[in-house]
Amino acid sequence: MPMPHAPMPLALTMGEPAGIGGEVALAAWAAMQSTGPVFFVIDDPRRLERLAHSLCHHVPIATIASPVEAAAVFATALPVLSIGTAIKSVPGRLDPAHAAAVVRAIEIAVAFAVEGAASAVVTNPIQKATLYAAGFKYPGHTEFLGHLAGGSRPPVMMLACPELRVVPVTVHQSLRSAIASLSTAVIIEQALTTADALRRDFGIAHPRLAVAGLNPHAGEGGAMGDEEARIIQPAIDALRVAGLSVVGPLPPDTMFTPRARPTYDVAICMYHDQALIPLKALDIDGGVNVTLGLDILRTSPDHGTALDIAGTGKAHPGSLIAALRMAAEMARRRVLAAQGLPPHSPI
Amino acid sequence: MAHDIRPKIALAMGDPCGISPELTAHLMASPAIREAMHLIVIGDVRVLSDGADIAKVAPTFEAVQTVDAIPQRAENHLFVDLGTLDPATITRGSASQAGGPFALANFRAALDLAKSGRVSAVTFTPFNKAAMRMADPAYDDEISFVARACGTTAPASEFNILDGLWNARVTSHIALKDVAERITTEAVLRGLQLTDASMRQAGYSTPRIALAALNPHGGDNGNFGREEIDILEPAVAAAKRGGLAVEGPFPADTVFVRAKAGQFDAVLTLYHDQGQIAMKLMGFDRGVTLLGGFPFPICTPAHGTAYEIAGKGIANTGAACAALLLAARLASHRARAAT
Numbered sequence: 125m126p127m128p129h130a131p132m133p134l135a136l137t138m139g140e141p142a143g144i145g146g147e148v149a150l151a152a153w154a155a156m157q158s159t160g161p162v163f164f165v166i167d168d169p170r171r172l173e174r175l176a177h178s179l180c181h182h183v184p185i186a187t188i189a190s191p192v193e194a195a196a197v198f199a200t201a202l203p204v205l206s207i208g209t210a211i212k213s214v215p216g217r218l219d220p221a222h223a224a225a226v227v228r229a230i231e232i233a234v235a236f237a238v239e240g241a242a243s244a245v246v247t248n249p250i251q252k253a254t255l256y257a258a259g260f261k262y263p264g265h266t267e268f269l270g271h272l273a274g275g276s277r278p279p280v281m282m283l284a285c286p287e288l289r290v291v292p293v294t295v296h297q298s299l300r301s302a303i304a305s306l307s308t309a310v311i312i313e314q315a316l317t318t319a320d321a322l323r324r325d326f327g328i329a330h331p332r333l334a335v336a337g338l339n340p341h342a343g344e345g346g347a348m349g350d351e352e353a354r355i356i357q358p359a360i361d362a363l364r365v366a367g368l369s370v371v372g373p374l375p376p377d378t379m380f381t382p383r384a385r386p387t388y389d390v391a392i393c394m395y396h397d398q399a400l401i402p403l404k405a406l407d408i409d410g411g412v413n414v415t416l417g418l419d420i421l422r423t424s425p426d427h428g429t430a431l432d433i434a435g436t437g438k439a440h441p442g443s444l445i446a447a448l449r450m451a452a453e454m455a456r457r458r459v460l461a462a463q464g465l466p467p468h469s470p471i
Numbered sequence: 472m473a474h475d476i477r478p479k480i481a482l483a484m485g486d487p488c489g490i491s492p493e494l495t496a497h498l499m500a501s502p503a504i505r506e507a508m509h510l511i512v513i514g515d516v517r518v519l520s521d522g523a524d525i526a527k528v529a530p531t532f533e534a535v536q537t538v539d540a541i542p543q544r545a546e547n548h549l550f551v552d553l554g555t556l557d558p559a560t561i562t563r564g565s566a567s568q569a570g571g572p573f574a575l576a577n578f579r580a581a582l583d584l585a586k587s588g589r590v591s592a593v594t595f596t597p598f599n600k601a602a603m604r605m606a607d608p609a610y611d612d613e614i615s616f617v618a619r620a621c622g623t624t625a626p627a628s629e630f631n632i633l634d635g636l637w638n639a640r641v642t643s644h645i646a647l648k649d650v651a652e653r654i655t656t657e658a659v660l661r662g663l664q665l666t667d668a669s670m671r672q673a674g675y676s677t678p679r680i681a682l683a684a685l686n687p688h689g690g691d692n693g694n695f696g697r698e699e700i701d702i703l704e705p706a707v708a709a710a711k712r713g714g715l716a717v718e719g720p721f722p723a724d725t726v727f728v729r730a731k732a733g734q735f736d737a738v739l740t741l742y743h744d745q746g747q748i749a750m751k752l753m754g755f756d757r758g759v760t761l762l763g764g765f766p767f768p769i770c771t772p773a774h775g776t777a778y779e780i781a782g783k784g785i786a787n788t789g790a791a792c793a794a795l796l797l798a799a800r801l802a803s804h805r806a807r808a809a810t
Contacts, residue, residue, distance in 0.1 A: 298686045298696025303648045339647050340743035349646030377747035382754075396687035400724035401748045408728050 131455045132243040133194040133203075134163035134448055135233035139248025141167075141213035141222050143429025144439035146175045149248065150183045151441035152448060153202040161452035163246065164194040164203035166229040168211040172204055179437045191241040205232075215435025218251055223258030226250055230265070234272045237420035243455035244421035245269075246447050249429045263296065265424065266415050273420045280317045280416040282390065283399065283426055284450065285407035288380070289390040290399035291318050291416075302395040306338065306351060311359035315392050319368055321416035322389055324461070325454040334379055334388035335360055335372030336398055342375045356394070380405075409442035412450045421454050423447040475544070477509045478802035480795060481581035483595040484514030486570045488561055489776025490786040491596035492522025497788045498795060499530035499548050508799040510548040511541060511590055513577040515556045525784045538580055541589065551580065563782045566599050571606030574598050582620045585767040591802035592768045594795050597776045612644060617765055626661050627764030630669060631746065631773060632797070633755050636730055637678075637737035638746040639666045639763075650742040654685060654698060659706035662739050667715045669763035670737060673797070674804055681726050681735040682707055682719030683745055689722040727753075757787075759794045761801075768801040770794040 139145030149165050150172065156163075165172065169187045176183040186201035188194055194203040209225050236242035247265055262268040270279040282291045293314045294302035315333055322331035335356060336342075339349035346353055356373040363370045371388065378384060379391060380402035393399035403411050403426075411426035425443035433439055482498065485491040496519060498504050499512060512519070516534055523530060532548040535541055541549055556573040577595070584590045603610045610616055614627050631638045641662045642653045663680060670678035682703060686696035693700055703720040710717040721729070723740070727749035730738050740746035750758065755773050762769040772790035780786055 296687060296691075296695055298690070298698075299647075300651050300696065340644055340747075343646070344644075348644055349648060351646075351648075376744045377751050380748055380752045382752075397723045398744065398748065400687070401727070401745065402752050404724045404728055405731075405749050405752050408725070 131161075131452070131459050132241060133191050133198075134161060134244050134246050134451050134455070135191065135236050135242035136163050136165045136448070137229040137233050137245070137247045138165065138167040138207060138211070138226060139229075140218070140226060140251040140254065140429045141171065141211050142216055142218050142434060143249055143251065143431055144434045145248030145429070146172055147179060147181075147435070147437060148425070148439050148441040148444045150176050150179070150181045150202065151439075152444045154181065154183055155441060155445055156448065157199055160198065161448060162195050162198045163448055164188060164191060164205050166205050166207055166232050168207055168209065168225075169204040171211045171213065172202070178435070181437075191236055207232075216431045218254045218431070220254050220258045223255050223260065226255065227260060230268065231272065234269065234420060237422075238273055243459075244423065244451035246444075246451050247422065247424040248444070249425065249427060251429050251431075269415055269418055269420075269422055273418045275417045275419055277313055277317050277417050279418050280314045280321075282318060282321070282414045282416050283403050283411050284414060285403060285411045285446075287406050288385055288403055290393050290403050291315075291390060292393045292396050292399035294395050296396065299395060303338065303351070306355055306394060308355050308359045308362070311335070311356065311392065312362050315359070315363050315368070315370070316366065317417040318390055318392065321414075325421065325457055327457055328389050330369060331390065332388045333363065333368060333370045333372075333390055333392055334374055335370060335392045336376045336379060336394055337373035338394045340375075340377070342373045351394075409440050411443060412447045414450065414454075421451055421458070423451040423454075475509065475546075477507065478592065478799050478806065479590040480508045480510055480798050480802065481584045481590040481593045482510050482512045482795070483574070483577035483581040483593065484512065484518060485574050485577075485596035486566075486599040486602060486776045487518050487556055487558065487573055488563055488565060488567050488570050489597060489599065489778050489781045491776070492518050492558075493525040493782070493784060493786055494522070494596045494772075494788060494791045495519055496522035496526045496528050496530055497786075498791055499532060499550075500526075500528035501788075501792065504792065504795055505548070507796055509545070510795075511551065511584060512548060513538075513551045513553065513580045515554055515558075515573065516550060516552040518556055518558050518573075519550065521558050525782055527784060538584060538589075541584075553577065553580065564778050566602055566778070568602060568605055570599060571602035571604070575603055575606045575610070578616075579620060582617060586621060590767075591806065592770065592798035594770045594798045596791060597772065597774060599776050613769070614762055617762060617769060621765060623765060625764055626665055627762060628662065628665050628669075630666070630761040630763050631750050631755060631758055632761060633750055633753060633758035633773075635736070637666065637670060638740060638750055639669075639737065640740045640743060640746050642742050644743065647742060651685065651698060654702055654741055656702050656706045656709070659703060659739070659741075660709050663706065663710040663715060663717050664713070665764055666737050666739055667710075667717075669761070672768075672804055672808070673801055675736060677716045678736045679716045679718070679734070680737045680739060681721055681730055682717060683723045683726050683738060683740045684720035685741050687722070689720055757790050759790060759797050761797065768798050768805075770798040770801075
């Protein structure tokens with residue numbers, strides 16, 4: 125059997141420089157320098173040096189000119205590919221002057237992934253309001269990545285921790301508008317994208333989908349809302365016709381219990397908090413945000429910029445480490461698949 | 472016994488096809504329960520006897536035939552044998568229509584005892600709602616049934632209690648699309664006040680209550696909905712002015728994590744699944760449900776009828792014991808507060 129060649133390094137974006145992205149990147153390297161996976165940061169190397177110094181982190185910085193140099197230095201220094209601009213950020217203080225560099229780091233990372241120089245993109249959190257003020261016109265990371273490296277269907281956000289994967293089919297909108305925008309088509313589309321990704325990147329040959337109801341007790345036969353019968357059930361029927369293994373619409377309050385979780389591979393949820401309440405109850409630190417349906421692989425930690433604790437060294441790198449590891453595992457599967465080798469067991 | 476200061480607690484036998492008979496027998500035989508309260512159990516002695524056989528316990532009690540025959544003082548637990556159900560007519564392990572009238576009659580009698588002051592709290596073993604509805608088409612849920620039976624109109628709420636964490640909700644069994652309309656500053660403030668009052672009656676001097684937000688990320692400063700700014704923040708401010716230890720609104724996906732870590736004693740949620748997803752994930756089957764806002768406390772284990780294990784003698788009695796002990800604690804606290 126031929127040996128699979130080593131995957132390319134992971135590209136980690138700078139994110140909002142006033143937030144905790146820089147310090148969790150330093151801490152993640154310190155935790156992973158001897159184990160890998162190899163990653164490099166797209167940032168201002170001098171900024172990270174100053175940050176390491178101010179936090180008393182003994183993290184040497186190695187400036188690299190291209191991703192291929194990352195592997196050689198990773199064991200002894202954090203590889204940083206320069207963003208090309210000096211970033212003079214102050215922790216906790218937002219500055220729209222940095223917005224262009226924040227966006228450029230994402231564009232560079234995606235370009236490396238598209239050309240194969242990076243095996244996946246891992247993004248540090250951004251501050252949307254600052255980007256909007258500078259003219260950024262995408263609702264968030266996911267939509268911007270869809271623009272840069274979109275597949276045939278719109279990208280889908282999945283959140284994962286060791287015990288649970290969830291896909292909220294409506295995300296960052298008010299509860300009222302989430303309910304109003306729910307449709308059979310969007311459930312079908314996102315479920316199909318999710319199933320494809322679980323097969324391709326998570327090594328699950330026959331993904332089992334659990335679709336949540338919208339209403340208490342999944343509507344109890346129409347007594348408390350008709351969205352289950354009108355919108356969700358038709359989507360489930362169509363997915364079954366497409367050959368998928370699907371259960372639902374399930375009562376939302378019992379589908380996340382310890383007994384229920386092992387019966388499915390992903391929960392398709394109708395609104396943000398329906399997905400995030402169980403995920404965060406299970407794993408406040410280690411949750412990973414994965415974008416499905418792109419031509420490239422992308423993960424990110426499941427936390428925000430945490431401006432309130434930025435620069436204090438209190439930020440926990442657990443979620444970023446989990447995001448880097450998950451991206452590497454997905455990349456490894458793609459490498460194996462490209463070489464015609466069988467994927468390993470599920471992540 | 473020199474001077475019995477134990478509170479008198481009514482226990483209505485619930486659905487006879489599930490684990491209620493064995494649970495009742497267990498509770499009546501429990502030394503911890505006997506020490507904490509004097510039980511007046513309502514049901515059919517033939518159903519209890521089956522439960523005792525399953526549970527392999529031998530509860531001792533004095534039986535009477537009607538509630539009017541209940542003596543003023545008794546050393547032993549009392550069993551009011553209404554004689555309404557021959558266990559030979561039901562099938563254990565699946566819902567049966569005869570279970571509805573049985574449970575309903577027991578519950579009514581228990582509520583009557585509390586209304587007339589002969590017991591200071593009501594408890595019950597799990598009901599089957601569908602069977603209850605067959606017996607009484609007007610039966611919607613426990614809260615509305617009790618309100619009708621007691622003739623009360625004051626705000627009442629269901630509290631779920633797990634490992635010392637309380638959860639109450641502003642809306643319950645309604646479609647999600649109708650929730651936002653029902654969330655008013657007044658309704659939220661009422662919920663906060665009822666939570667505070669119910670917890671004070673349970674012995675908390677200043678319960679710390681967190682209010683959950685309606686929208687993702689708590690509305691993200693109005694970007695994902697304005698209910699937090701227009702409705703919830705004013706409710707929290709009003710509650711604080713009234714001396715309540717209330718904080719929020721907090722994003723719903725982290726509020727339970729913080730409460731579980733000990734930052735709050737209670738979370739007030741805005742809709743059914745906001746609280747139920749978190750509580751059931753954390754193991755709420757071990758918890759207790761309290762119906763608060765009535766003239767007397769009503770407690771029951773949070774779990775259901777458990778048909779799949781009925782009759783096997785393996786039912787866990789922890790939640791039912793906790794429900795009875797909470798009822799006794801609330802009753803004693805009220806009695807002390809009244810003197």
